[in-house]
Amino acid sequence: MVHMIMEMVGNRSFTLTTGDGQRSRLRRLKNGVPQGSVLVPLLFNIYISDLPTTTSRKHAYADDLAIMHADGDWQAVGGVLSKDMATLAEYLQTWKLKLSTTKTVSVAFHLNNNEAQRELKVNFNNETLPFCSEPKYLGVTLDRSLTYGRHLESLRKKLTSRVALLRRLAALAGMLEQQLCEYPP
8 A cells, every 4th residue: 555655646747738739848746646636635634634733623624624613702713713823834834734825714604694794803824814705615605604595506507507508419419310310321
């Protein structure tokens, strides 16, 4: 098993091909694993199995990590999450991992309509994380009350367009079949 994993992560190379057909020279990859490999989530979970203890709860899948904390006091939530982000920042630096700052946001889930516009303040490396009222996590769009309305609407639109495409393809296939019956080869 170890030999197979070492073969997978080592001795890999690549070339870059541009739109006009030019190719770069062969280059070796010095780190990382093949994206999309079924072993990647397992290897990553083994690699981060020693994540430090945090006050907030951690939820992870492959390389996606969410931390969550519940409290009636907004400042307390922001403080706990900021402290935990600092703990995680130290861990990431130690193990030469980088946080995707473009995907890292703060969000608050609640049912209090009086607080609907309030933004949670969470800091990471002395900067306030952007607040997102409807973030995506593992491909699911979340909203503050976890009704999944935006996500379901997006899925409905996607499915409607794909069903329309399938209907057009089915009609085309029917026409082709009819032509083949009328004019056999």
